[in-house]
Amino acid sequence: MQGEHGKSHGEHQHHGKISYLENPARKDALSPEKLFSLIPIKETDTVLDFGAGTGYFTIPAAKKVGGNVYALDTDASMLEIIRVKAVQENLSNVIPIYTNGSDIPLPGESVEGVIASLVLHEITPLAVTLAEIKRIMKPEGYLVCIELEPKGESKAPRISSVGMERELKAAGLQIVNKLFPSESLYILVAQKA
Numbered sequence: 001m002q003g004e005h006g007k008s009h010g011e012h013q014h015h016g017k018i019s020y021l022e023n024p025a026r027k028d029a030l031s032p033e034k035l036f037s038l039i040p041i042k043e044t045d046t047v048l049d050f051g052a053g054t055g056y057f058t059i060p061a062a063k064k065v066g067g068n069v070y071a072l073d074t075d076a077s078m079l080e081i082i083r084v085k086a087v088q089e090n091l092s093n094v095i096p097i098y099t100n101g102s103d104i105p106l107p108g109e110s111v112e113g114v115i116a117s118l119v120l121h122e123i124t125p126l127a128v129t130l131a132e133i134k135r136i137m138k139p140e141g142y143l144v145c146i147e148l149e150p151k152g153e154s155k156a157p158r159i160s161s162v163g164m165e166r167e168l169k170a171a172g173l174q175i176v177n178k179l180f181p182s183e184s185l186y187i188l189v190a191q192k193a
Contacts, residue, residue: 073097138192
């Protein structure tokens with residue numbers, strides 16, 4: 001059972017997550033515009049923002065592509081934030097998708113691009129989710145994996161770029177580009193082999 005104290009703690013965590021996801025300093029590290037200049041995103045693409053959060057990449061992607069941008073998250077309140085932003089920006093190609101597990105409720109081979117920013121390190125077993133991502137990617141589709149390199153004695157769950165590359169290859173994805181936009185951030189672009 002969750003008492004009042006637990007509820008306020010959860011609300012505090014929720015506001016903390018939103019503050020982090022909306023932090024202007026995050027744009028300095030990797031703005032959506034900078035990311036889009038580094039990856040093979042095209043105007044005709046359909047994109048999945050996997051673990052979309054508050055829509056940091058969803059909304060700019062929807063402005064850049066003519067296809068749908070699916071915003072997938074396990075937190076319905078985050079999807080509501082994205083829904084509101086899409087309405088404010090007059091975007092009709094943003095489609096929020098709620099999931100409570102590793103399933104991605106999209107047909108096979110339905111998206112050209114998948115953006116997974118600061119989310120894959122949280123998933124276990126990762127192989128199951130990567131298989132789902134590969135399933136929904138069109139032939140020659142791409143996955144953009146953005147993660148933080150583990151530093152020192154940090155207790156936060158992180159996967160190194162070498163470890164993530166190994167996971168992606170094991171899932172049948174081919175690494176086509178490795179980018180290091182900052183000291184702590186890495187981007188792996190993988191294509192469906």
